[in-house]
Amino acid sequence: MTAFYILAPIMVLAALGILFVRKAVHAALLLAVVMISLAILYAALDAPFLFAVQIIVYTGAILMLFLFVLMLVGVDASDSVVETIRGQRLFATLGGLVLGLTLVIGVSQLSLGTVVGLTDANEGGNIQRLANILFSRYVFAFEVTSALLITAALGAMVLAHRERITPKATQAATAADRVKAYAETGAHLGPLPPPGVFARHNAVDTPALLPDGTPAADSVSRVLAARGTVRAAPRDVEAVQRSINYHPDGTPTAEDGPDGRATGSTTTEGGE
Amino acid sequence: MDSVTPFIVLSSILFTIGAVGVLTRRNAIVVFMCVELMLNACNLALVAFAKQHGNLDGQVAAFFVMVVAAAEVVVGLAIIMTIFRTRRSASVDDASLLKY
Numbered sequence: 001m002t003a004f005y006i007l008a009p010i011m012v013l014a015a016l017g018i019l020f021v022r023k024a025v026h027a028a029l030l031l032a033v034v035m036i037s038l039a040i041l042y043a044a045l046d047a048p049f050l051f052a053v054q055i056i057v058y059t060g061a062i063l064m065l066f067l068f069v070l071m072l073v074g075v076d077a078s079d080s081v082v083e084t085i086r087g088q089r090l091f092a093t094l095g096g097l098v099l100g101l102t103l104v105i106g107v108s109q110l111s112l113g114t115v116v117g118l119t120d121a122n123e124g125g126n127i128q129r130l131a132n133i134l135f136s137r138y139v140f141a142f143e144v145t146s147a148l149l150i151t152a153a154l155g156a157m158v159l160a161h162r163e164r165i166t167p168k169a170t171q172a173a174t175a176a177d178r179v180k181a182y183a184e185t186g187a188h189l190g191p192l193p194p195p196g197v198f199a200r201h202n203a204v205d206t207p208a209l210l211p212d213g214t215p216a217a218d219s220v221s222r223v224l225a226a227r228g229t230v231r232a233a234p235r236d237v238e239a240v241q242r243s244i245n246y247h248p249d250g251t252p253t254a255e256d257g258p259d260g261r262a263t264g265s266t267t268t269e270g271g272e
Numbered sequence: 273m274d275s276v277t278p279f280i281v282l283s284s285i286l287f288t289i290g291a292v293g294v295l296t297r298r299n300a301i302v303v304f305m306c307v308e309l310m311l312n313a314c315n316l317a318l319v320a321f322a323k324q325h326g327n328l329d330g331q332v333a334a335f336f337v338m339v340v341a342a343a344e345v346v347v348g349l350a351i352i353m354t355i356f357r358t359r360r361s362a363s364v365d366d367a368s369l370l371k372y
Contacts, residue, residue: 001274001278004278004279004282008278008282011282011286012282012285012286012289015285015286015289015290015309016289018289018293018302018305018306018309019289019292019293019296019297024299024301024302024305027302027305028305031305031308031309034286034309034312035312038312038315038316041279041316041319042316042319045276045279045319045320045322045323046323047319047322047323047331047334049331049335050315050319050331050334050335050338053335053338054315054338057338057342058308058312058338058341061342062308062341062342062345065345065346065349066301066304066305066345066349069301069349069352069353070301072353072356073301073352073353073356073362084365088295088296089296092292092295092296093292093296095292095295096288096289096291096292096295099288099291100284100285100288100289103284103285103287103288104281104284104285107277107280107281107284108277108281112275112276112277112324113324115274115275115276115323115324116323116324116325116326116327117323117326118322118323118326118328120326121326121327121328122328126328126331129328130328130331130332130335133328133329133332134332134335138332138336141336145336145339145340148339148340148343149339149342149343151343152342152343152344152346152347153346155346155347155350156346156347156349156350159347159350159351159353159354160350160353160354162357
């Protein structure tokens, strides 16, 4: 029971967190906490087979599927706070409280009698005994399960499949479109400038500098710009030259090497 | 041997939280997660009662619930993806075409 009293508060807190977090990814991770804790509770309840199945099927397969779909659907698809039905949230919470209190009070009032325990039922191994029951009394339900799984797999394939309506764009067609756009609107024909060219960093979040020193907006991904994580480019060419200690007039200061870079102290010591 | 009542109480609490989540959250995927939470709470009760009665039938039932939940998640998430593709939204409020 020690495991229970450690895990139960964690599970309730994580489950409550699912109700309150804004981002769906956080909800999925909190659900993972609940499910792994449940697996440990199964182990504490003499169900080692379900312990393994819970981790493999729920945490491994189902939650990964959730995260996969979240990535496809868009991680930033957070909940809207607008209530479609007025007072729905309040009434749902009140109804939930009533349901929860009724269940908890009712369950804690009834006496279940002495616990028989699974030591007898698990004799010879939990998995072996489960298999005996599954393939004798529940064999029909087990077979129906296989039909259900095949139907679900087919359904997922049919639903997630998308028929291509327009033909796939070939390289020649793309090139023709570019030239056409250039002829009509004067759009730039060549590739976009890569980030960081002539800037202080060559990281993708640093815009390239144009010859006049202004940052080129095209050189960073639009996603980064929308997130607002684009680094500030150095203000002008002089700032860049100062930052790399470059002197275009060819008069390096005393501590500069012949290539305009500062020479390290080791080289100076080696020259002595 | 100690009682299984705390497990049933925890199961009830988790079920209630899942039910409230289904009613209040607007993101279809989070609603789905709350349904999974309710299924898991039921599984906990089944496994606890299996121990109470010294009978493995409860564990077999929990196993079947897991299988059905897996199938349900696969089809449900495919439906959510299809809706997202056509409506560009995963909110349960936006799919209201039958209302008008």
